[in-house]
Amino acid sequence: MSITAERPKVGATPDPSHRRRGAIVEWLTTTDHKKLGVLYMCTAFFFFLVGGLLALGIRLELAEPGQQFFSSHTYAQMFTIHGTTMIFLFAAPFGLGLANYLVPLQIGAPDMAFPRLNALSYWLFAAGGLLIFLGFGASGGAAGAGWTGYAPLSEVRWTPGAGIDLWIIGLTLTSISGILTGLNLVTTVALLRAPGMTMWRLPVFTWDMLTTSVIILMAFPPVATALSLLLIDRRLGGHVYDAATGGDPILYQHLFWFLGHPEVYIVILPFFGVITEIIPVFSRKPLFGYFGFILATLAIAALSMTVWAHHMFTTGAVDNPFFSAMSMMIAVPTGVKFFNWIFTMWGGKISFKTPMLFAMGFLFNFLIGGVTGVILASPSIDFHVQDTYFLVSHFHYVMMGGAAFLVFAAIYFWFPKFTGIKLRESLGRLTFALMFVGFNLTFWPQFVVGLRGMPRRIVDYPSSLGYDTPNLVSSIGSGVLALGVLVFLIDLVVSLRRRVPAGGDPWGGYSLEWATSSPPPEHNFDRVPPIRSVRPTFDLRHPELADPGAGKEVSP
Amino acid sequence: MSVHARRVLSALVVAVGAALLSGCASSFGIPDGATEQGRDINDLWGRFFVASLIVGGITLALIVIAIVVFRRRRGDDALPRQSEGNVPLEIVYTAIPIAIVIVLWSLSMTTENRVLDVADDPDVSVHVEAFAWGWRFGYPQEGVELVSEPDTAGPQMVLPVGRTTRIRLTSDDVIHSFYVPDFLFKRDAVPGHVWEFDITPAETGVFEGTCAEFCGLNHAFMRFSVRVVEPAEYASWLRTAADAQAEQEATL
Ligand code: HEM
Ligand SMILES: [Cu+2]
Ligand SMILES: [Cu+2]
Numbered sequence: 001m002s003i004t005a006e007r008p009k010v011g012a013t014p015d016p017s018h019r020r021r022g023a024i025v026e027w028l029t030t031t032d033h034k035k036l037g038v039l040y041m042c043t044a045f046f047f048f049l050v051g052g053l054l055a056l057g058i059r060l061e062l063a064e065p066g067q068q069f070f071s072s073h074t075y076a077q078m079f080t081i082h083g084t085t086m087i088f089l090f091a092a093p094f095g096l097g098l099a100n101y102l103v104p105l106q107i108g109a110p111d112m113a114f115p116r117l118n119a120l121s122y123w124l125f126a127a128g129g130l131l132i133f134l135g136f137g138a139s140g141g142a143a144g145a146g147w148t149g150y151a152p153l154s155e156v157r158w159t160p161g162a163g164i165d166l167w168i169i170g171l172t173l174t175s176i177s178g179i180l181t182g183l184n185l186v187t188t189v190a191l192l193r194a195p196g197m198t199m200w201r202l203p204v205f206t207w208d209m210l211t212t213s214v215i216i217l218m219a220f221p222p223v224a225t226a227l228s229l230l231l232i233d234r235r236l237g238g239h240v241y242d243a244a245t246g247g248d249p250i251l252y253q254h255l256f257w258f259l260g261h262p263e264v265y266i267v268i269l270p271f272f273g274v275i276t277e278i279i280p281v282f283s284r285k286p287l288f289g290y291f292g293f294i295l296a297t298l299a300i301a302a303l304s305m306t307v308w309a310h311h312m313f314t315t316g317a318v319d320n321p322f323f324s325a326m327s328m329m330i331a332v333p334t335g336v337k338f339f340n341w342i343f344t345m346w347g348g349k350i351s352f353k354t355p356m357l358f359a360m361g362f363l364f365n366f367l368i369g370g371v372t373g374v375i376l377a378s379p380s381i382d383f384h385v386q387d388t389y390f391l392v393s394h395f396h397y398v399m400m401g402g403a404a405f406l407v408f409a410a411i412y413f414w415f416p417k418f419t420g421i422k423l424r425e426s427l428g429r430l431t432f433a434l435m436f437v438g439f440n441l442t443f444w445p446q447f448v449v450g451l452r453g454m455p456r457r458i459v460d461y462p463s464s465l466g467y468d469t470p471n472l473v474s475s476i477g478s479g480v481l482a483l484g485v486l487v488f489l490i491d492l493v494v495s496l497r498r499r500v501p502a503g504g505d506p507w508g509g510y511s512l513e514w515a516t517s518s519p520p521p522e523h524n525f526d527r528v529p530p531i532r533s534v535r536p537t538f539d540l541r542h543p544e545l546a547d548p549g550a551g552k553e554v555s556p
Numbered sequence: 557m558s559v560h561a562r563r564v565l566s567a568l569v570v571a572v573g574a575a576l577l578s579g580c581a582s583s584f585g586i587p588d589g590a591t592e593q594g595r596d597i598n599d600l601w602g603r604f605f606v607a608s609l610i611v612g613g614i615t616l617a618l619i620v621i622a623i624v625v626f627r628r629r630r631g632d633d634a635l636p637r638q639s640e641g642n643v644p645l646e647i648v649y650t651a652i653p654i655a656i657v658i659v660l661w662s663l664s665m666t667t668e669n670r671v672l673d674v675a676d677d678p679d680v681s682v683h684v685e686a687f688a689w690g691w692r693f694g695y696p697q698e699g700v701e702l703v704s705e706p707d708t709a710g711p712q713m714v715l716p717v718g719r720t721t722r723i724r725l726t727s728d729d730v731i732h733s734f735y736v737p738d739f740l741f742k743r744d745a746v747p748g749h750v751w752e753f754d755i756t757p758a759e760t761g762v763f764e765g766t767c768a769e770f771c772g773l774n775h776a777f778m779r780f781s782v783r784v785v786e787p788a789e790y791a792s793w794l795r796t797a798a799d800a801q802a803e804q805e806a807t808l
Binding site: 072073076145146150152153158159243244247248249250283284285286287288289290291292314315316317320321324325328329331332335336338339342343345346347348349350351352360363364367368371372374375377378379380381383384386387388447448451452453455456457458459460461462465542545 | 584585586587596597600601604605608611612615616618619622623626627628629632634635636637638639640641642645646649650653654657660661663664665667668671688729730731733735737738740741742743744746747748749751753764766767768769770771772773774775776777779
């Protein structure tokens with residue numbers, strides 16, 4: 001039984017230079033969800049490398065007390081653009097890019113619901129990123145008021161240059177891009193599922209992307225509003241946030257965090273989906289508690305809209321007990337997911353290929369990120385650790401040790417699908433080892449120094465307060481982490497040069513993308529296999545275990 | 557091994573040691589708390605720390621056991637049993653975290669109520685005004701004012717030990733944050749708003765303070781300190797400071 005088909009060969013191609021130009025034009029004008037997905041992921045990964053270089057600069061400056069390398073002005077731009085890039089241009093868009101590629105495949109559709117809108121999303125995102133970075137060429141430099149851009153510091157009286165304006169416009173464009181992608185994904189999942197693909201047979205990654213899209217639709221419009229109001233204050237004489245003229249800076253924080261917190265889930269939920277595709281495949285079992293897992297995802301989405309002011313416990317202006325309760329509650333569905341993953345492995349036969357290694361690294365790091373999150377949700381403890389390196393470390397355990405580790409897991413897992421070739425297992429292991437050690441070496445000391453009271457966003461610190469050694473270790477760790485990323489880049493180059501074909505289904509996958517060729521043909525499937533469970537590709541491989549009736553083919 | 561490599565290695569060893577030690581000390585890495593409110597927060601932190609160790613430790617143990625016990629042996633190609641869930645178990649692992657969270661939240665709230673409680677009749681009152689980039693500490697009844705001066709370690713607030721001090725906090729320009737790590741407490745100074753809270757120093761000494769909310773170029777250097785002394789010493793300090801200030805104003 002053949003479920004895959006060779007990609008049809010294109011006819012005679014004349015002159016090679018023509019062909020190259022043709023290929024470039026094709027990539028720039030494409031509306032194919034797979035090509036757009038690849039563009040998204042490559043662009044986002046490029047931003048990760050740039051944001052990482054900025055982080056290395058930060059660690060270089062902080063390795064020892066004293067101001068050795070950067071002025072306060074430059075340093076402020078570095079951490080602001082680092083944070084902005086990592087959140088808005090890397091982590092969230094990478095998830096959306098992955099969704100672009102995978103969601104239509106996972107539901108057995110030929111493309112997204114609105115292919116041209118999809119292309120518009122990508123180009124808005126790319127343009128937004130470009131604008132933010134153009135700030136480095138503006139007088140006064142790039143935005144330097146932190147990734148949160150708190151008013152009134154971000155008002156024109158305190159930060160006059162064009163950097164903040166570019167930052168506002170750039171972020172607004174990426175927000176619009178996100179909203180359009182969210183709409184597109186919701187419509188795609190609602191309307192384009194293949195016959196037999198009921199909602200309770202959707203792969204978990206698709207479920208998580210659907211939920212993420214709904215959060216995007218609720219949270220991005222407020223941030224676009226918050227930023228537009230800031231622009232009105234800055235350039236059109238508004239007084240929304242400026243206390244001196246009757247505005248209120250607290251309002252900015254409410255509007256910003258009304259997005260800012262859900263944004264964290266917009267970043268992490270797609271990767272919860274990623275790890276939930278990976279663990280069952282490498283444990284050779286189905287997901288433990290699929291239904292509970294989806295309920296937990298929906299609970300996280302609902303709760304994520306009610307916790308924003310836990311970023312504002314120290315402002316003295318919010319209802320701490322309510323936001324504390326909601327924030328701690330969100331640990332419950334997150335904990336449920338942990339048990340889903342653990343009991344999926346329980347009783348399985350786990351093979352530790354590179355994607356699984358990164359997934360295991362995630363479990364360790366994210367456990368620490370989650371536990372420290374509950375600690376931060378206690379207002380009184382937050383009074384001490386808010387805005388210190390304890391917080392910086394906490395969110396890197398979630399974002400870097402969590403989301404970014406799963407970016408690597410996703411790349412190692414789906415790269416064969418995207419390209420038809422395999423990455424090197426040995427280099428993958430080395431990448432993982434270096435990144436895992438480097439990451440923990442970078443961020444564990446930041447807990448120590450944060451508990452001692454070292455504030456974040458400082459270019460220098462006095463050497464009498466016990467901050468020196470942990471900072472030095474942290475900076476060394478960031479070097480190890482960077483080395484890991486370098487090995488990954490080498491792996492990419494080596495694998496692309498000396499190609500090892502992967503075949504349609506190199507891992508024994510479960511969801512539909514593994515039932516077509518690698519890379520999939522332009523219209524994704526020649527034949528969509530019958531869908532009788534959450535694991536249609538598994539059913540094909542094990543007809544003896546599948547429902548009676550499986551094995552019959554359905555034309556798309 | 558080169559000198560450089562050896563230095564790096566010894567830094568590593570020291571750091572791992574320090575990290576472990578800081579976890580074993582009585583306060584699990586945070587200052588003991590030099591105010592009554594701070595000590596309260598320190599207690600709460602201790603409870604959270606132990607709870608985190610237990611919950612995190614059990615979860616980690618489950619992960620490690622799963623990884624070690626259920627790894628695939630070489631040549632074993634048979635499918636494991638394809639179990640898809642276990643509803644009683646799922647209910648248990650949802651209910652237990654809910655119970656834990658309710659306990660932790662209740663503990664948090666009782667502590668927060670005490671920490672944020674304000675006395676009807678505080679013994680000392682200090683007005684704190686943050687500005688870019690410094691601090692103004694005013695003792696309104698006595699007419700004493702201490703202000704940051706360029707290139708110094710910042711002004712030093714003086715408080716009596718064991719007496720309740722009311723802080724009235726605001727900002728002149730952007731948002732700053734009044735933070736004394738040894739008090740385990742910070743509060744944002746927001747323009748257009750005045751916040752009031754009490755601190756009751758529980759031991760004498762000098763405690764470093766800093767701005768904790770990014771406020772522009774010199775944020776990193778926006779420091780101050782608090783010196784806590786015996787009430788008698790406080791009274792005489794205040795008299796001397798008031799006289800000096802009156803004299804200074806007379807000469808102007
Ligand atoms: C590649 C490894 C990384 C390193 C070594 C690193 C390092 C740092 C450091 C030292 C800071 C603190 C700057 C300061 O407060 O002065 C920081 C801030 C930040 N990082 Fe990272 N980071 C990394 C990756 C990431 C990732 C993957 C994300 C998110 C997905 C991220 C998000 C942020 C954010 C949001 C901030 C706050 C910026 C601000 O204060 O405005 N970082 N990073
Ligand atoms: Cu300040
Ligand atoms: Cu500051």
